[in-house]
Amino acid sequence: MANPHSRVYLGDRLVRAEDAHVGIASSAVLYGLSVYTVFPVHPEGSGYTAFRLDDHFRRLEESCKIIGIDRFAAEWDFARFRSAVVELIAANAPADDVFVRATVHVVASIPGTRVRGCEIQVSMFVYDAVPIVPQDGMRLKSSPWRRIPDNAIPSRAKVNGAYVNSVLAKQDAIDSGYDDCVFLDGNGHVCELSAANIFLVRGGTLITPDVSCDILDGINRRTVLTLAAEDGIPVIERGVDLTELYIADEVFVTGTSAGAAPVLEVDGRVIGSGTPGPISEAVRKRHAAALRTDDVHGWVTRLVG
Numbered sequence: 001m002a003n004p005h006s007r008v009y010l011g012d013r014l015v016r017a018e019d020a021h022v023g024i025a026s027s028a029v030l031y032g033l034s035v036y037t038v039f040p041v042h043p044e045g046s047g048y049t050a051f052r053l054d055d056h057f058r059r060l061e062e063s064c065k066i067i068g069i070d071r072f073a074a075e076w077d078f079a080r081f082r083s084a085v086v087e088l089i090a091a092n093a094p095a096d097d098v099f100v101r102a103t104v105h106v107v108a109s110i111p112g113t114r115v116r117g118c119e120i121q122v123s124m125f126v127y128d129a130v131p132i133v134p135q136d137g138m139r140l141k142s143s144p145w146r147r148i149p150d151n152a153i154p155s156r157a158k159v160n161g162a163y164v165n166s167v168l169a170k171q172d173a174i175d176s177g178y179d180d181c182v183f184l185d186g187n188g189h190v191c192e193l194s195a196a197n198i199f200l201v202r203g204g205t206l207i208t209p210d211v212s213c214d215i216l217d218g219i220n221r222r223t224v225l226t227l228a229a230e231d232g233i234p235v236i237e238r239g240v241d242l243t244e245l246y247i248a249d250e251v252f253v254t255g256t257s258a259g260a261a262p263v264l265e266v267d268g269r270v271i272g273s274g275t276p277g278p279i280s281e282a283v284r285k286r287h288a289a290a291l292r293t294d295d296v297h298g299w300v301t302r303l304v305g
Ligand code: PMP
Pocket: 038, 192, 193, 194, 195, 196, 197, 215, 216, 217, 218, 219, 220, 221, 254, 255, 256, 257
């Protein structure tokens, strides 16, 4: 992750990045008990736009609800969240595209592992929008590490501590000379990457694991499903075997920090022709345009004070 820009949000105000601290005895640090989201902000004319800000807020609320971080719903609503983002962006005035990482930390220092009623602090910071995977064609390795199942640490909730699972799998892929991993569940079905959702194309149909496959319900995944369906591309959400990826015509991934980027190889098998396929390319262009301008779905929020 890139470094935070100079002004960050913590608690209920802006502070200098070097002054923003979460305690060493907090549950956030001791247990990874924080939830987060990351969304893009783009300079636009004299101001800025954010992509699907309300959906990011809702997912943060849902992550809190799943984990039992009840103080978030009591203390935060979308209006407060939005004005904190506006304040943060105005203070940093980024010249280029950035990502904003918003985290709900359980800062209570309590003996034992509890969550209900525990004190929280929200942090937000801005960093340069650098993609986390190659944009021109990546190579993936199926991971020996299994995706955490819904009845262990739910992938549907974006829990900081759960990212140890992603770290293990991504590092294994990098150590083996690949760009990222493909997580499988305990039965060998495809879930997602370390921090992106996965799609395949077979016979002109777009296929992606459904939301009960131990995945994060990615906001860019939803975006691509909507745009593809509108463009007349048949879309199916269903279970996918690893070997189905090997024989796909095209594979691509989606995510805030991944974009909509093509996959050219999985476990040493070349995907399709070994170059980005036509549906992947069409989706990538539609997705990139929708991030900045969207008159139809109301996905682009103008950030004004
Ligand atoms: N899966 C995981 C595990 C992720 O961390 C991310 C990144 N947030 C995604 C999928 C993609 O989600 P989104 O499109 O909301 O960024």
